Amino acid sequence: MTPKYLSCLSCKMTFKSPSLLEKHREKFCIGTEFGRALITKTPEDMLNQLKDYKRRREEQRKQQEMEERDILEEMDENERRLIYDHLTFDEQEDFAQDGPSPRQQWFQEYKNQLQNLAQDHRNHVTALISHNKELEEQRTEIVKKLKDMSEKGKISSQVENMLAELKAQEYKNELLLESMKQQLEILQLETEDARPQTPTLAKHFLDSNEGLGPAPYDPVAGFVVFYDFLLGLDPTYRVCRLVVGLYHGGQEMGDSSPLPAVYCDIDNSAAYFPDAGGGNRAIVAMKQVVRRVRPSPGISLIMELQASGGCDPYGQDINRLISRGWIKIDIFDSQNRVISGRWKVPVRVLPVKPSMTTSELNGVPQLENVELYLRLVNARDANVQTTAAIDSNNATLYKYPPLASARTTIPIDAPFSSYNSSYRYPTMQLVYPSFGETVDPPPPSADMMVLQCSPSARTQ
Missing domain, CATH: 2.60.40.150 (C2 domain)
Structure with a gap:
């Protein structure tokens, strides 16, 4: 009878028991987290999430390597045991039977399942390596954009400084123009003071002094x-x-x-x-x-x-x-x-x-x-x-x-x-x-x- 395996909906990995699947979802599954990494709002958030994901991925990789070694060792042990049992059974039967026995059929099916499981695991590792490469490329692109933004900020600051200098120079020019106007007015007043005062000017001077004496x-x-x-x-x-x-x-x-x-x-x-x-x-x-x-x-x-x-x-x-x-x-x-x-x-x-x-x-x-x-x-x-x-x-x-x-x-x-x-x-x-x-x-x-x-x- 073919054993049933449980599959993770996020990363499609298969497991022998519900406890292993639950443990995988809580500590090692990266499918959902990878999806969230694509909807970050700012480059800084994306960079922080990439760093966090890279750290967790490294821990997961080490854990998976340990599991892979355990699985391969178990596969090698099972294969050696099956081969030994098969040879022993064949010797006892003297290979006299015309077709494969039920024990041989079960051994062949179990061997195929182990091979399929190993192949699925290799495919999953290949997919993880591919995802990691894409994330590294995204990280490089984000770092480049952050550098570009920093350079643009420096350019904007330089432009602001130039505008401030231009504004200050414009203010100085206005003051200089006002000073020149005042100098022209002073020269005109000196010219008028050199002439005899007209009745209108004398009246204006008297009016401006009206009410300024004791009363x-x-x-x-x-x-x-x-x-x-x-x-x-x-x-x-x-x-x-x-x-x-x-x-x-x-x-x-x-x-x-x-x-x-x-x-x-x-x-x-x-x-x-x-x-x-x-x-x-x-x-x-x-x-x-x-x-x-x-x-x-x-x-x-x-x-x-x-x-x-x-x-x-x-x-x-x-x-x-x-x-x-x-x-x-x-x-x-x-x-x-x-x-x-x-x-x-x-x-x-x-x-x-x-x-x-x-x-x-x-x-x-x-x-x-x-x-x-x-x-x-x-x-x-x-x-x-x-x-x-x-x-x-x-x-x-x-x-x-x-x-x-x-x-x-x-x-x-x-x-x-x-x-x-x-x-x-x-x-x-x-x-x-x-x-x-x-x-x-x-x-x-x-x-x-x-x-x-x-x-x-x-x-x-």
């Missing part, structure tokens, strides 16, 4: 601060902003209000106006209306300068706005009048000390050459100043404010309620006026707006 103060209407620009900024600053608070003595009146952040750029006016101090500049171009404040010589504006850029003490880039310095300017003189005018105020090093008088601030070191350029006027004169162009080339028109607080100092322990007011910084609303207007624009509906900049002060 009675209206507590209901309040006062207006025009934050024009900052000069002398550190070249590493990229973005900066001012955080403004109103103080009486050393006590804050309401909450501080941050102005919108602005970008810093190169100040090309330093070559023509040494008073500018060199470094970078930032066009702030904001105005702020402060209403219903009772006048007092002890009231002042405290402004904190925040900026991003540069490195911290650990060498890490500073990508957020942090405090760099502070500014203090008095609002009222000893006669409770607004100290109107164009003022340039030095930025002092930290920490912030609101209780210090203006004269005491002279003992605090300045933050490099940084200065804030602003205008302080009564609210009724704000419309005229709103139409004035903002240009850092006009930095020479700004002066240092008088030392009002040196004459009058409000004691720190004075009762704050006597100076309290309904002051609060208003909600900001930005309005962008056209730059070519020749007539006064309508009054703004908000207390804070972006001011008009001259073409030479604007940056692209």
